[in-house]
Amino acid sequence: MTTSLVPESVYLSRISRAQEEMARTSVDALILSLGQDMPYLTGYLAMPLERLTMLVLPKNGKASLIIPQLEAPRVQQMPNVFTLVPWGETEDPVRIAHTLLGNAQSIAVGDQMWSRFLVDLLQHRPESHYVRSVVVMEALRSRKDIAEIEALVAAGAAADRVAAQLQGGLIPLVGRTEAEVSADISARLIAEGHQKVNFAIVAAGENAASPHHHPGDRVIRHGDIVLCDFGGTMNGYCSDITRCVHLGEPPADIAQAYSVLLEAQAAGVNAGHVGTTCENVDAVTRAIIDKAGYGEYFVHRTGHGIGMEEHEDPYMVSGNTTLIAPGHAYSVEPGIYVPGKWGMRLEDIVVATADGPVAVNNANHQLVVLEQ
């Protein structure tokens, strides 16, 4: 059993707020499984297995946590927050959920719940109306409270320390493979206080043009730009940072593009004032990159919300008219990717406050040149 760091009163308050949101959005019941909505409400993280774990929260009344009998000992029981409903190996847990759902018509479904359970539920309840859990949960989870912001700041500071090690030349690059450097960064994230590494992208030279490159056998050489994008989970909250270094003096095209990227990223961070739209944060970075002639090479949105998950609402993307509000936490990470040649990205996590945006990450934003 993992003991929760969060007091029971916080869970009770969150469940009560979720039920208020359900009333506001005409949702009769919320069903959650994998992902962080369930731990946000109960402290319990489901195992990603074929045996169903599901929280059923009706719009009125108490939540039930359906759980495989053999996993019940893992749960920190909080009888005021939820009733434990263990099921045996020969029972059908979806039928139990169906029964608990009673005459609910509109059901909000956890984003990351495996589809197999929803497919099974559809057989039981073909007439119900299904919506995404974000309808209920975004209003809660996207606005971080003080304890959550403190956790994000601490995780960000730990990631900054690893970035400083990279920029200080403490992480050998030349002659190692991307995969080796990725493993090294991962170990350092743990050493700096993360419990879990979520990803450590290391992409050298032409590989940096693939934004989600999988670090491989490519050996890093003098003359490469090396893009490092890494993050982990520390006390339940995520870090995420991207810095690039250049091995030897960068050629003019890279230096010029980086100066544009630096300007665009800083402008994106500064754009995050309460009341502006999320899509405006995206528009601000994109306008600068477009104007400099690199628009076609910026192939992704500007950022994503972050908290208990690396990627969560709100997203900084064209079409998202959500207004930035105090407590929103998100990445600002424009990039420029020239296929077959090189790529670059610069990323900080930002928290919106009434006094303006505050960057969680403070590692050097320049394209640091390393001689190795």
Place this chain on the structure above:
Amino acid sequence: MTTSLVPESVYLSRISRAQEEMARTSVDALILSLGQDMPYLTGYLAMPLERLTMLVLPKNGKASLIIPQLEAPRVQQMPNVFTLVPWGETEDPVRIAHTLLGNAQSIAVGDQMWSRFLVDLLQHRPESHYVRSVVVMEALRSRKDIAEIEALVAAGAAADRVAAQLQGGLIPLVGRTEAEVSADISARLIAEGHQKVNFAIVAAGENAASPHHHPGDRVIRHGDIVLCDFGGTMNGYCSDITRCVHLGEPPADIAQAYSVLLEAQAAGVNAGHVGTTCENVDAVTRAIIDKAGYGEYFVHRTGHGIGMEEHEDPYMVSGNTTLIAPGHAYSVEPGIYVPGKWGMRLEDIVVATADGPVAVNNANHQLVVLEQ
């Protein structure tokens, strides 16, 4: 980009067999995302993120791989196997899937696809009929071919070597926490050839009574039984083994229960002859444990299929009348768990062959006594 170890001809053959199964089961289209069905058919593993990656395979014609534009460079393209359909950041990928699905009525949905995408698809296609992908895929994936069996045997041998290190006293236990021993076992799984550790349960004394115990701060002491259940992925296929050791001579109740467990597990392994039911494998182990009076303490099924995933069809559980067939690979892992006192489990992976069951794991099956 990760280069596939599997030749293109194998993917073509698997897709053709999937389409035969679709015809047989009256499925018009198969949609896959997370999980191993998609890599089984295409070599590409989707990233577990909010941007949709989806394979759409119609019952006739070619597969399409819908992928975020920024992840497209990760894909090893095989134009004979699938058409790549990249989508940009402001497009709706579920609408693209909906269009590709055309007039399909019966749609088989990947088990592990995030529900958010199915919820969105339901808005587009409320009249379609949805079934689980196992309807199509179980017949393919549960019967391993020679190359797959070789990979399972190699992964099992690597796990055996770590078990032998445990049993040989090479992994210090007394005075360390469960979490420290779990990290040690994880490092050894990698050192023995796994690319990825999937889990390393270490449960001491009373904690061993929780079958899916999360290794924590409990310090291991002389007099403890220590249950270690671990596995990883090696060249795409999984290992999974459980062994218990006892620190000092076990008391009579533990020794007696273990002799029952040993007999039950061996009988379960030997029961796996072609043509017997999966539920019979469960019944064989359970009968022995029941008869010895421990029935109430055996709270889970006897086993699960294994391959590209740790848990997959077929399951050795009451109610599963699937007949064991050559190429089936699965665990046999009965356990006895006395709440608050102790627990024990013994697990091997078994491959069914025409000549009878063959255990992949050969590490010592006894309750090894360690003096530390």
